[in-house]
Amino acid sequence: MKPIPDINPNRPPQFISLVVILFLLVANAGSESVRYSLVSKEAVISRLKQYKGDNKERETTLMHLFNAAGCGANLAEQKVKGSSLPNVICTFPGSSERSIIVGAHFDHVPEGQGVVDNWSGASLLPSLYEAIKAQPRQHTYIFIGFTDEEEGEIGSHFYAKHMTKEQIATTDAMVCMDTLGLAPTEIWASHSDQRLTREIVYIAKLLNLPVSGVNVDQVGSTDSEQFPRKIPRITLHSLTQETWNAGILHTAKDNFSAVKLEDYYDSYHLIAAYIAYLDELDRSPASTPGENH
Numbered sequence: 001m002k003p004i005p006d007i008n009p010n011r012p013p014q015f016i017s018l019v020v021i022l023f024l025l026v027a028n029a030g031s032e033s034v035r036y037s038l039v040s041k042e043a044v045i046s047r048l049k050q051y052k053g054d055n056k057e058r059e060t061t062l063m064h065l066f067n068a069a070g071c072g073a074n075l076a077e078q079k080v081k082g083s084s085l086p087n088v089i090c091t092f093p094g095s096s097e098r099s100i101i102v103g104a105h106f107d108h109v110p111e112g113q114g115v116v117d118n119w120s121g122a123s124l125l126p127s128l129y130e131a132i133k134a135q136p137r138q139h140t141y142i143f144i145g146f147t148d149e150e151e152g153e154i155g156s157h158f159y160a161k162h163m164t165k166e167q168i169a170t171t172d173a174m175v176c177m178d179t180l181g182l183a184p185t186e187i188w189a190s191h192s193d194q195r196l197t198r199e200i201v202y203i204a205k206l207l208n209l210p211v212s213g214v215n216v217d218q219v220g221s222t223d224s225e226q227f228p229r230k231i232p233r234i235t236l237h238s239l240t241q242e243t244w245n246a247g248i249l250h251t252a253k254d255n256f257s258a259v260k261l262e263d264y265y266d267s268y269h270l271i272a273a274y275i276a277y278l279d280e281l282d283r284s285p286a287s288t289p290g291e292n293h
Contacts, residue, residue, distance in 0.1 A: 001117050001178045001179045001221075018038045023206075034279075035135045036132055036276035037132075039127045039131070044127050044264070045261060047127060048119065048259065050065070051113055051114065051115045055106070055107040056085060058106045058107065059085050059106060059145070059147065063077070066088065066126050066129065069090075069133075070130070071126070074090060074093070076089045077089070082158070083158075087147055087155045087158070089144050090129055090144075091143075092140065095138050096140075098139045098170050098171075099142055099167070099170055100139045100141050100171070100278055101171060101174040101175070101227075102141065102143050102175045102177075103125075103143070103146055104122045104144075105121070105145070107146075107149055108254075111251055111252060112251050113255045115255055116181060116254050116259060117179045117249050118149070118178050118179055120179065120180040120264065121180055124267075125144075127272075128268075128271060129143050131276065138279050144156075149178075153223050153225065156224075160227045173196055175196075175274070176223050176234070180264060181263055182248065183240050184209075184212070184263050185263075186212060186237050187213045187234065188213075188216055188235040188236075189213035189214075191224070196232050196234040196278075197213070197234060199274070204270055207270060219244060222237075236271065
């Protein structure tokens with residue numbers, strides 16, 4: 001998160017997927033289900049532990065993680081003007097022209113190890129790809145590891161600026177993850193689409209997972225801010241007054257020990273279910289967000 005100024009590699013874990021069926025209650029339509037596959041907590045933590053190295057090494061690690069998750073054929077590096085590093089893009093093709101973007105920056109500042117900010121978000125991207133890939137989807141999912149967020153959201157700015165009018169019009173959501181694992185999942189509500197916010201609260205209730213709103217307007221900015229307002233967006237984080245006061249971000253305290261692993265895996269579970277659910281969400285103007293269930 002860019003502030004506003006004022007595993008053992010020799011013993012890889014077993015990446016076991018658990019197929020989850022989430023049953024939804026739909027008014028006048030009985031019930032529907034959303035399917036997604038969770039990778040194990042061990043796998044998620046293993047990927048989080050691969051935070052070491054400079055930003056170039058992180059970009060390479062993220063490419064390796066996507067390859068290991070099965071995205072090799074649809075994995076690309078987008079050269080970014082003004083940066084020495086590319087955006088990393090993994091695409092999961094859908095059956096329609098609609099798309100969902102899920103993003104997180106992989107770069108970090110020299111102070112600290114940047115585990116929370118923001119390897120916590122970037123290293124979740126391959127696990128989220130695995131969560132949705134086993135099931136055919138209507139939307140095309142675009143998972144993006146953004147470069148140089150800490151230098152002024154350069155990677156996300158470049159990506160958003162080069163979206164065509166058609167791409168903007170057919171993007172139904174941009175889900176941004178920045179600074180996870182300090183606490184349960186939080187929503188930057190003042191900068192998030194109201195309908196997307198209501199829907200993640202709905203999914204959290206179904207799963208009995210915590211989520212709440214904590215605005216960080218006076219604390220920092222993030223990659224979702226670079227996307228056109230026509231694209232519904234939501235930013236997920238874990239900053240609270242307590243965790244902010246602890247002085248973790250952009251300091252030597254930002255290391256692996258700062259992450260609360262249970263909260264972190266809960267965030268993964270929630271976001272995986274949420275992005276799978278977004279594929280099923282009725283986008284017609286006649287539907288009432290968050291009140292059809």
